[in-house]
Amino acid sequence: MASKALIAASTRPLILAILAGGEDYGYSIIRKVETLSKGSLEWTDGMLYPVLQRMEMDGLISSTWKLADGHRPRRYYAITGHGRGELEREIASWKTIWSALARLAEAAPAGK
């Protein structure tokens, strides 16, 4: 189970990474996060929407309403050029942090 702070920090890069694979809607994004993290990342579904709104305000993503499955209207989100740039920067930072952490963990195996 990830910490609250880590969840908060990782939300935006995760959403960007999912949208980088193609446009998607809120419910589907949540499911994908759950599946990919094997249940270790659990978001309160409703809280996704303020985040999406904020990201749209920041110009990272854009949205359009579509009729999916022929009957239910859904708002689809797509990553923007600006969003892709942001994603690259995020991935780079995460990698840096990860590699630093990994080296430290090798040097002093914790807990055992």
Place this chain on the structure above:
Amino acid sequence: MFDLETEIRKWKGSLLGQEVIEDGLLAEIESHLRDAVDEGRSAGLDEASAFRAAVDRVGPADRIASELRKNRRLANERRSPFRLGRFMPALVHSYVKSALRAVRRGKGLATINVAGLSVGLAAFTLVLLFVQYEFRYEKHHVNAGRIYRLIIEQNLGDRTFRVWNSPVPLAEAVKAGLPEVEDFARFFRRARITVTRGDRNFVEEGFNLCDPGALRMFTYPLLKGSPDKALAANSSAVVTEAAARKYFGDEDPIGQTLTLDFGARVDVTVTGVMADHPPTTDFAPQMLCPLGLLREIIPNPATFFDDWASNQITSYVLVRPGQDPAALEEKIIAMIRPRLEEGNRKKVLLESLATAHLQPLYSPDGGVGRTRTLAIFVLCGVLVLLTACINFMNLATARSASRAREVGLRKVVGAGRSDLVRQFLGESLIYAFASLAVAIVLAILAIPLLNSLTGQFVRPADLGRSEAVLILLGAAIVTGLLSGSYPAFYLSRLRPVGVFKTRLGDGGAKGAPLRKVLVLAQFTISIILIVSTLIFGRQLRYVQDKPLGFEKDRILVLRTAAGPVTRDIAPLRAALLSDPRIAGVCGSEQLPSSIGMYNDVTWEGAGPDEKIELMFNRIDYDFLDTYGIRLVAGRNFSPQFPGDAADGSTPQSARGIILNEEAVRRMGWTDPVGRKVTLDYGDSRTYLTVVGVVGDFHFTSLHSAIQPMNFFLSTRINRFISVRIGGGDLREAVGSVEAAWKRLYPNLPFESFFLDSFFDRYYRSDNQQRGLFGILSLIAVFIACLGLFGLAAHAAEQRTKEIGIRKALGASTTGIVRLLSWELIRWVLVANLLAWPVAYLFLNGWLRGFAYRIDLAAQWVWFVCAAALSLAVAWLTVGFQAVKAAAAKPVKSLRYE
């Protein structure tokens, strides 16, 4: 029983309580919920459990809402403030309508506004035309910017002086030696030669011998003949159209022969006709012959063509583009230095043809360039325009009451201040452009007056020149913005609450002090102009009436170009004096009003190397009597004293001279008669002895002080014959003189003029200035009075009720007139106090340009005059309104509204 749709509606209701969750988002979350329910159902849950699980997953509405509120705050911070579009075309119609209504409601004021602005702009337009004309001088020469005249600057004793003639070989050498110089042209001007065609004689004023380069460098378009060949042969001549008409009438001039007499007689053939010169030139040759012609005429051409010592010819050079004239001057000086004697500090200056008219390096009467005059007029034009703008501001703010409610209403329905500023500026711009149209018509009507005042040849078409169009449009825009600025900013500041609550019957009382300051400014400007005009007039009257020391009236001057009369006037004198109307006849080399030649002399009792310049004139025995020049010591020249005409080569054969008092003063003598003066010219020395002294007389304009001068006796150099006409009709006397001349010299042209007209040319530019000043000050006063009239009318209207009450309570009509007029008149008084010192300083500077001038402080009466005039005019304007208001019956004025 569980109904999914009912439950979902209830759940939506709880979300709707949060206003921050907008419809779109609500729909999105609902669709999310439905997906979650579907998923629960497919996992095998019943509808109710699936719904509860889904609601759990979505989470509490208030937490979502609080996150959304954070976003909204952020969005609010980032958003730029809300603005309407800068220009709303839909409102233009309303703007035009309200402007027209304002005009209709105040027709009188609108007329005053347009009249004032039109007259102001017309004055400005005339000044523009005047200045533009001066700037157009020589610009018709395509190469004007690259043509330079070679001016020689020399030092003589402690004095530096410049001449516009230079050594004959100079220009040619400059062209050969300096690659920067593309071409050269020299002009050898012979004033007043006699031209004979068949049996008719003419006098040609504009005869010049020149290099063929003249036709290439200068823009002298040839109507007939080719520029390359016209001056190729030595005996060819190019004449202007006007000259061709003069000599040949309607005949084809090409191939015709003319006989010229300028010392020697020579036949030339006309090979080209050039277009007449435009009036905007200071150098307008009428007949051009090749300089090479001189080689055939003068006995030893080398003494002329290779003479580096004397300055005999006017030289122009055409410089290649992009050269620095200062650097070129240095190179030319370095080039000529080896040819000069040791210690000669002669310099060569380049005078640009393009600027020669306004900023001459050499000016024959030593006068200042015209730049200062032009600057004064531009300043006056702008000031007059400014008074017109002030009118506009005053009247517009005075009338603000009637516009205030409109402003209030516009503000209430959402107009910002900037919208109102734009609206009012737009209105004043429309006024300005309407006035410009009227002004142009006025200016075109006034062009003949301008021309007669300035001696210019301005045409209405000159207004169409691009620079004039641009300046006028610019002036209209500046005028519109300037005159609209105060009303616009003042009116747009009004607060709707204030406008609707109070009646604002005081007509924008807040603007009142400023209005008074503006009236003050207008009248200050007007009074300065009035005083200047009056004092100009006094000074010019003083100068033109000042006793000159000789009689310039009733003297007819005959110019002699050639013939026996120049060497002996005895036959003519005898013939003329037989007519009782002729009081005297004399011959001289120069006129007393234009003595310009001088010698450097030393005198008995002078210190070593002490020299003065002594102007001189050669006269005959009758000169002093004819001109009424007074002898203060010694005697006049007389045939009884042969020494008067001696050659002065030895001290024993000293030649007699008559000095003026100034010369005696400079030489420091108390008993001048019989004293010795010596004159060195080159290697030869002339011995002179003083036989008489004449009282000082003015021989140039009164701009300059009287210089020391002397007379020599000569009866054989009679370039001018002066005839004093006694009593009787002048025209008849002139006829009799002409008849006598024709009888004696049937082949010589008769040319005469009155000396006073000749003298007047010294003051031509002063008279022009006075005339223009007079007009400008009239206009300024007119505009200021228009404004005052409007203000008085407004004030009277505003105070209708007050006047009614005052009258009802027993105030007299005179008392009310005094009350109303005093309000504005006192500002005119203050304006006088402000204007006097400014006018005094300005006039003092102007008077310093005259060696002989009136004492400004003694002219205080004219200052008072200007004050009285301004007060009288102001009182008449205001008084009319005041009387009208005061005479109205109180019943009517109290019922007003």
